[in-house]
Amino acid sequence: MKYKLVCKKCGETIGSFREWFANDQKCKCGSNYAEVVYPETHYHNLPDYFKGEVKSHFQYFEYLPLEHRENIVSCNEGAIPMERWKHMERTAKEQYGIDCKVYMYRNDLNGGTASFKDVSGSLAASVMKENGVKEYCLASTGNAGTAYATYLAKAGIKFTCFSPNWVDDKTAQTIRQTGQTLVVSKGTYGDAKAECAEFHKQSGVMMSCGNTDPIRVESKRTIVFECLRQMGQLPTVYMQAVAGGTSPIAFEKGFRDIRPDYPQYHMPRMLLVQQDECDPMVTAWEWAKEHNFPVDFEHHYEAKKDCHTRIGILTAANPGNYPIVAPLVRNSGGDFIRVEEASLPRFGLQMKRQTGVLMGPASVVCYAGFYRALEQGLIKQNDVVLLNCGEGSLRSQWFVDEVAKLENK
Numbered sequence: 001m002k003y004k005l006v007c008k009k010c011g012e013t014i015g016s017f018r019e020w021f022a023n024d025q026k027c028k029c030g031s032n033y034a035e036v037v038y039p040e041t042h043y044h045n046l047p048d049y050f051k052g053e054v055k056s057h058f059q060y061f062e063y064l065p066l067e068h069r070e071n072i073v074s075c076n077e078g079a080i081p082m083e084r085w086k087h088m089e090r091t092a093k094e095q096y097g098i099d100c101k102v103y104m105y106r107n108d109l110n111g112g113t114a115s116f117k118d119v120s121g122s123l124a125a126s127v128m129k130e131n132g133v134k135e136y137c138l139a140s141t142g143n144a145g146t147a148y149a150t151y152l153a154k155a156g157i158k159f160t161c162f163s164p165n166w167v168d169d170k171t172a173q174t175i176r177q178t179g180q181t182l183v184v185s186k187g188t189y190g191d192a193k194a195e196c197a198e199f200h201k202q203s204g205v206m207m208s209c210g211n212t213d214p215i216r217v218e219s220k221r222t223i224v225f226e227c228l229r230q231m232g233q234l235p236t237v238y239m240q241a242v243a244g245g246t247s248p249i250a251f252e253k254g255f256r257d258i259r260p261d262y263p264q265y266h267m268p269r270m271l272l273v274q275q276d277e278c279d280p281m282v283t284a285w286e287w288a289k290e291h292n293f294p295v296d297f298e299h300h301y302e303a304k305k306d307c308h309t310r311i312g313i314l315t316a317a318n319p320g321n322y323p324i325v326a327p328l329v330r331n332s333g334g335d336f337i338r339v340e341e342a343s344l345p346r347f348g349l350q351m352k353r354q355t356g357v358l359m360g361p362a363s364v365v366c367y368a369g370f371y372r373a374l375e376q377g378l379i380k381q382n383d384v385v386l387l388n389c390g391e392g393s394l395r396s397q398w399f400v401d402e403v404a405k406l407e408n409k
């Protein structure tokens with residue numbers, strides 16, 4: 001075995017995904033937070049994999065928890081461009097006198113379903129195929145459901161997606177077109193999650209184990225390898241719109257993995273962005289800052305009672321992973337940033353005019369966050385900034401329409 005799973009809570013070795021799945025994705029201690037460890041793997045050979053045409057994150061097969069290549073399920077995801085977006089660099093220079101490089105990680109160009117869930121979906125389908133999983137379910141507001149439906153269908157694994165009542169038509173249509181099952185709840189995302197949990201309990205069908213799912217983390221951490229391949233270095237600032245927080249957790253895991261072989265790099269400052277209509281992590285962070293980060297500050301947070309955000313994929317009203325994500329941000333010297341949801345169409349239009357690309361609203365949260373970070377003095381001289389923008393605008397017609405309305409004014 002090239003990998004093993006180790007419990008993050010008690011340190012117990014769990015073994016392979018076969019055991020993990022058989023034990024309902026839990027350690028003996030009851031924790032569902034486990035990490036993949038590769039006892040024999042070193043990363044100094046990583047540049048060998050940068051050569052030639054890189055089609056997907058399975059280029060890094062050596063560093064993924066999959067034993068046999070014949071189990072790979074892929075639609076060319078995870079080897080997407082990191083583009084220099086110079087208009088953002090110009091603003092930094094002209095308005096703030098700051099020289100920086102800005103890279104945009106184009107998740108909208110993923111081959112599966114044009115979102116950052118594609119790497120997770122493809123690795124999940126591959127690992128499940130390898131370990132004999134026949135059926136899976138999860139609750140999703142859109143991107144994860146679409147990606148898992150697509151990849152699990154390709155692997156011949158039956159999948160049921162539970163969505164909130166406001167799931168958009170395009171998402172519903174895409175999931176159903178894969179031949180998988182979509183159950184639209186009469187209620188909120190919270191209700192959809194409860195229905196999914198009940199289905200899991202009744203039927204025994206394996207269910208997503210959340211934002212620390214070791215498969216999601218392992219797949220998403222390949223962004224660190226891609227930084228080395230495409231930028232030739234790690235960024236000094238990592239930015240992302242955050243709901244659950246898997247991607248920052250994954251970046252940190254990837255960083256820890258390569259660290260012994262790349263001692264010259266530091267963990268980038270994490271600047272995580274939320275829109276003001278659903279910003280429980282920012283609110284909790286502001287409290288911590290005000291109180292000078294007391295011991296256990298990461299456990300001081302509250303779920304938002306009224307979230308009226310229109311950005312379905314950024315509706316984590318209960319920031320369950322804040323206790324994991326907040327210390328990562330703190331230790332990196334980073335910050336949480338709030339942007340106004342009402343300003344997003346304006347930023348979307350700016351993005352479209354400057355680059356010809358309009359990404360989805362969650363991506364624009366991150367994009368707008370860069371300008372807020374400049375205002376707040378969070379971008380420093382000579383920073384190399386990476387924006388991990390999660391999705392295209394394919395399944396957010398309302399946002400495309402709002403931007404168009406502004407454009408035609």
Ligand SMILES: [Zn+2]
Pocket residue numbers: 007008009010011012027028029030031
């Ligand atoms: Zn344990």
